[in-house]
Amino acid sequence: MKLDLIDRIKSIRYALKYANDPITGMMENFEKYGETYSGYLGAIQPMMVTKNPEIVRHVLQKNHRNYIKTPMIFDKLRRFLGNGLLTSEGSYWLQQRRLIQPGFHRQRLEALVEIMDRVIIDSEKQLAGKEEMEIDIYPMMMRLAFDMVSRSLFSTAIEEKKLDFLSNSLTTLQSFLVQQIRQPYLNPWFRISGQLQEKLKLSQAADDILLDIISQRRASQEEHHDLLQMLLESRYEETGEGMTDQQLLDESNIIITAGHETSANALSWIFYLLAQHPLEVEKLRTELETVLGDRRPNFADLRQLPYTTQVIEEGMRLYPPAWITDRQSVADDEINGVHIPKGTMVVLMIYALHHDPQHWSDPAAFRPERFAPEAKKKLPPYTYLPFGGGPRLCIGNNFAMMEMQLVLAHYIRKYDFSLVQDQAVEMLPLVTLRPKKGIQLSLRKIA
Ligand code: HEM
Structure with a gap:
């Protein structure tokens, strides 16, 4: 992998051309150079991009010790x-994973179903009681997923106004972060212009809100069934001690950030797909009706909704919220004759894996039956990775599947929906895969 000045210059041209459309750029490169190609990120960082399942598995699982999350x-x-x-x-x-993982075990999440269901019922307020309406489903799902994860963490301990502030500041901080990563040559400017300091202040204000909740909870005698309580009560095996306030703050911040935009994107794209596939909606309704009748779903029901699960899985295949992930090699490495020098950023292109005709017939088609139990068993390893793979697999995967099932079970039974005509729905791949200008749906209440 020998790269020179011309490659660095090319990488800046490429960054500018594809700043808002990296998926197209990368898919074109796969066409040109094959499953794995090399280059630079923003002229500075050597990188290798791959959609080869064996290399992906090697990096995430088999030789994961040689790879860290890209420091840049x-x-x-x-x-x-x-x-x-x-x-x-x-x-x-x-140490943190061992401490926290048990709290995200599927069975432990049972206690959260009630909180989640309450959030879903409340989310209908965004529809202002109308029988028919046109609505952008994306901001609605963002708010729903944000409330879902923050209420699962703090139940009622946080006021609506503070939730608004947290939600807005996270959005601002994230788009700043994406700019810093995609166009690293702007970083000196961000420092000089004071933008960096301004964003750090915003981040501190959000932290203060969370620290406040943590200290109130420590002082409280009440019993709570939420994730914060789980985090507060968990003890390190070696010392028997719990986490400090700073650790609780960091983990809460991470859970909120990792746990809302991903689910919101998945749900928005799933509604988008379903709005164009009435037969699949009918199948969903039949399943929901058979299992639930008029009842609200409980924890045990969620296992009885295989078709709902397949729809979610197929939605995340076509539009993986985590469309990309990356690692950096700690030492030189080699896999299948591909040399990976120390310090290379290895970009694992999950979107391309999910759309590769080598692994999926007619990859652009929405076909939930791809994930029927027998078909699922036959999927080659590391070709479907909505939640990543290896030891750093998403810790919230069961949480996310549960919340998405509950949201679908609610809205599919209560509303008919179709796409508003004459809109161009496009992808905007930032940290997660968003719809660029939202997704306008017509909703009509049926129950
Ligand atoms: C559809 C929803 C979701 C998707 C697609 C998703 C995807 C992912 C992926 C791909 C990773 C691994 C990243 C990597 O290896 O580089 C990850 C990690 C993580 N996710 Fe999720 N996630 C979702 C929902 C959630 C939820 C709801 C939570 C928490 C409530 C959560 C918390 C986390 C955390 C804490 C990690 C880091 C785990 C570690 O490194 O040990 N995620 N997620």
Whole structure:
């Protein structure tokens, strides 16, 4: 992988051309150069981009010890989010993962179904009681998913106004972060112009709100069934101690950030797909009706909704919220004859894996039956990775599946929906895969 000045210059041209459309750029490169190609990110960072499942597996699982989350990205993320599960490395990460993982075990999540269901019922307020309406489903799902994860963390301990502030500041901080990563040559300007300091202040204000909740909860005698309580009560095996306030803050920040935009994107795209597939909606309704009748779903019901699960899985295949992930090699490495020098950023292109005709017939078609139990067993390893893979697999995967099932079970039974005509729905791949200008749906109440 020998790269020179011309490649660096090319990489700036490429960054400018594809700043808002990296998926097209990368798919074109795969066509030109094959499953794996090399280049630079923003002229500075050597990188290798791949959609080869064996290389992806090697990096995420088989030789994961040789790969860390790319410092150029994660150092910045850490600055805003702190050092928690998503951003930490090595023995600290392992210690935190061991501590927190049991709280996200499927069975432990049962206690959250009630909170989630309440949030879903409340989310209908955004429809202002209308029988028929046109609505952009994306901001609605963003708010719903944000409330879902923050109420699962803090139940009623946080006021609506503060939730608004947190939600807005996270959006601002994230778009700033994306700019810093995609166009690293702007970083000196961000410092000089005071933009960096301004964003750090915003991040501090959001932290103060969370620290306040944490200290109130420590002082409280009440019993709570939420994730904060789980985090507060968890104890390190070696010392029997719990986490400090700073650790609780970092992990809460991470859970909120990692846990809302991803689900909101998945849900928005699933509604978009369903709005164009009435037969699949009918199948969903039949399943929901058979299992639930008029009841609201409980925890046990969620296992009885295989078709609903397949729809979600197929939605995340076509529009993976985490469309890309990356690591950096700690030492030289080699896999299938591909040399990966130390310090290379390895970009794992999940979107391309999910759309590769080598693994999926007619990859652009929406076909939930791809994930029927027998078909699912036959999927080659590391070709479907909505939640990542290896030891750093998403810790919230069961949480996310549960919340998405509950949201679909509610809205599919209560509303008919179709796409508003004459809109161009496009992807905007930032940290997660968003719809660029939202998704306008016509909703009509049926129950
Ligand atoms: C549809 C929804 C979701 C998707 C598609 C998703 C996707 C992912 C992916 C791909 C990773 C691994 C990233 C990597 O290896 O580089 C990840 C990690 C993570 N996710 Fe999720 N996620 C979702 C929902 C959630 C939820 C609801 C939570 C929390 C409530 C959550 C918390 C986390 C955390 C803490 C990590 C870091 C785990 C670690 O490194 O140990 N995610 N997620």
